[in-house]
Amino acid sequence: MSVQTSESPFIFGRKAVGNSFTDRENETAKLVANFKNRVNTVLISPRRWGKSSLVKRAGDLSQSDSMKVIYIDAFSLRDATEFYTVLATEVIKGTSNTIETWIDHVKRFFSRLSPRFSFGSDPLNSFELSFELESMEKNYQEILDLPERIASEKGIMLVVCIDEFQDTANFNESALFHKRLRAAWQNHQSVTYCIYGSKQHMMSTLFEKQSMPFYKFGENIYLRKIPVNDWVLFIIQKFAQTGKKINESIAQAIAVAVKCHSYYVQQLSHLVWQRTLQEADDFVFTAALDDLLSQNDMLYQRETELLSDTQLNFLKAIASGIVSGFSNKETLLKFGLGSSANVNKIKKALVDKEFVEFNNNSAEFLDPAYELWFIRTIMKIKNRSEL
Ligand SMILES: Nc1ncnc2c1ncn2[C@@H]1O[C@H](COP(=O)(O)OP(=O)(O)OP(=O)(O)O)[C@@H](O)[C@H]1O
Ligand SMILES: [Mg+2]
Structure with missing residues (x-):
């Protein structure tokens, strides 16, 4: 492999921003309009298709003196108390930009709660609030209503974006927590909420089931994949920008190999780019794809070892092109799936x-x-075409 001096034009594992962000014009416009029209949005997609990048883009486009966008990531939060603390901190930080105003806001907008604030070595970025646990349990409402109170008093609109929302379902008493959110949010006039996450199943349950507190909370958007043609243009352009070439058919092969999955298209493109001196060829593409799979080999091996035999057989059936009708007698037998009741469990x-x-x-x-x-590895088939 050659040593590259220029920086890779492909990014993965971080949000796609600026000109690393491609396509999604309609979804971006839709989100921007929802923020403006105060329509709450629920955005759902499988992992790494591009939710966080999309919301960040729409948020950046919407940010102005009269509309402030704040982001909360529920991924690392363990319980409702942590959620409220982060919400309070981000709302205070996001609605003004001087330390004096933060302190003023803390004094003005909390009456029952009396948070302590602390600053790190870089006060502008490491401002934190903390609350007494007992008082928080009684007065959580004050924090939930904080965005609305600040926004209406300042005559601005606030957009609160909550990423990895599915993780809040792991909080203790999560049903109660969700009820409290919903009860507060439905009275807010100046705040729009954008909730997003993966785990399609759990997110859909939270937002689509009539018995759940978020039923008809806002517009549910299921993110689609970025189409092959857009990826092809993107890849060709990124190669060209760094003085390299890739033809349409190899660019297409990259997108198709990973089924247009955003993260993997970027990663595989990067691996091809890295191995390309001047122009990408089939050899480089094959080596890059092998590389992608071997990088994940250990992880995949471990995950696969945890599957039962019938679960493994079920995956074999899907890999062989079966997408439905798993309980048909023939399929049950051919793939060793047990009984049809077992299929539901699998x-x-x-x-x-x-x-x-x-x-x-x-x-x-x-x-x-x-x-x-x-x-x-498991089915010992080199190419999909041999299936
Ligand atoms: N619009 C886009 N244009 C180009 N690449 C993108 C785009 N959106 C996402 N990607 C690629 O996909 C990766 C994952 O994107 P992002 O983190 O936004 O997805 P996500 O759905 O929020 O993922 P997670 O489920 O892990 O939170 C990015 O690092 C980037 O490589
Ligand atoms: Mg994300």
Whole structure:
């Protein structure tokens, strides 16, 4: 492999921003309009298709003196108390930009709660609030209403974006927590909420089931994949910008190999780019794809070892092109899936473990790189065409 001096034009594992961000014009416009029109939005997609990047883009475009966008990531939060603390901190930080105003806001907008604030070595970025646990349990409402009170007093609009929302379902008494959110949010006039997350199944349950507190909370958007043609243009352009070439058919092969999954298209493009001196060829593409799979080999191996035999057989059936009708006698027998009652159990387990998802009743691997690895390593088939 050659040593590259210029920086890779492909990014993965971080939000796609600026000119690393491609396509999604309609979704961006839709979100921007929802923020402006105070329509709450629920954005759902499998892992790493581009939710966080999209919301960040729409948020950046919407940010102005009269509209402030704040972001909360529920991923690392353990309980409702942490959520309230982060919400309070981000709302205070996001609605003004001087330390004096923060302190003033803390004094003015809290009456029952008396938070302590602390500053780190870089006060502008490491401002934090903390609350007494007991007082927080009684007065959580004050924090939930904080965005609305600040926004209406300042005559601005606030957009509160909450990423990885599905993780709040792991909080203790999460149903009560969700009820409290919903009860407060439905009275807010100057705040719009944008909730997003993966774990399609759990997110849909939270937002679509009539018995759940978030039923008809706002507009539910299921993110689609970026289409092949857009990826092809993007890849060709990124190669060109760094003085390299790639033809349409190899650019297309990259997107198709990983089924247009945003993260993997960027990662595989990067691996091809890295190995390309002047112009990408088939040899480089094959080596890059092998590289992608071997990087994940250990992880995939470990995850696969945890599956039961019938779960493994079920994945083999999907990899062989079966997408529905798993309970047919013939399929049950051919793939060793046990009884049809067992099929339901297998489905549920594989969806919970995020191996598989069902779209319009048809089964698909959630991770296209894992699917390729599975076909090669477990089924011992080199190319999909041999299936
Ligand atoms: N619009 C886009 N244009 C180009 N690449 C993108 C785009 N959106 C996402 N990506 C690529 O996909 C990766 C994952 O994007 P992002 O983190 O936004 O997805 P996510 O759905 O929020 O993922 P997670 O489920 O892990 O939170 C990015 O690092 C980037 O490589
Ligand atoms: Mg994300």
